[in-house]
Amino acid sequence: MKRDKVLRSPNYWLVQWQNDLYGVINKYMKNKNINRSQLAKELHVTKGYVTQILNGDFNHKINKLIELSLACGKIPIVNYIDLENYIKEDAITTGSINVSNTKTIDYHLSINSAAPFHVNKESIKTLETLIGNINSYSASINREAVHG
Numbered sequence: 001m002k003r004d005k006v007l008r009s010p011n012y013w014l015v016q017w018q019n020d021l022y023g024v025i026n027k028y029m030k031n032k033n034i035n036r037s038q039l040a041k042e043l044h045v046t047k048g049y050v051t052q053i054l055n056g057d058f059n060h061k062i063n064k065l066i067e068l069s070l071a072c073g074k075i076p077i078v079n080y081i082d083l084e085n086y087i088k089e090d091a092i093t094t095g096s097i098n099v100s101n102t103k104t105i106d107y108h109l110s111i112n113s114a115a116p117f118h119v120n121k122e123s124i125k126t127l128e129t130l131i132g133n134i135n136s137y138s139a140s141i142n143r144e145a146v147h148g
Contacts, residue, residue, distance in 0.1 A: 003090065003091075004087045004090075004091075007083070007086065007087055007090060008083065014059065015056070017065070018056045018058065019056070020076075021053065021060075021065065021068060021069070022053070022054060022056060024068075024069060024072050024074050025039070025050075025053060025054065025068065025072055026054065027072075028072040028073070028074075036050045036051060036054070042071065043068065043071050053068070092121065092124065095124070105131060
């Protein structure tokens with residue numbers, strides 16, 4: 001399936017929300033140094049429900065998403081943007097970089113911020129230069145190790 005079709009899929013966006021919620025809850029557990037049972041007790045839910053959330057096996061109502069977020073001290077921010085503009089932007093921020101004759105790095109730049117951010121072709125050039133520098137550095141380290 002082509003990426004623009006994936007971006008039009010409701011399931012893609014559901015999984016994004018699930019992953020975001022997983023990240024919030026997982027970070028909350030680490031910061032408070034608690035396990036799933038302790039989290040379940042704090043949230044007044046079963047341990048099985050917490051496991052279900054952390055396994056991504058859920059499809060919450062919006063009010064449950066808000067409740068879980070608030071329980072972790074976070075607020076969910078929803079930002080509606082134009083689908084066609086998003087797909088155009090995605091085409092700029094997704095691609096492949098050849099780092100050697102045999103290695104290719106696929107990338108998708110993603111900015112998760114409340115502030116608007118625009119990635120342009122110059123940003124991609126900078127990324128390509130950075131990866132080229134990393135590749136050159138790795139090659140020089142490998143040569144030093146062999147000839148060292």
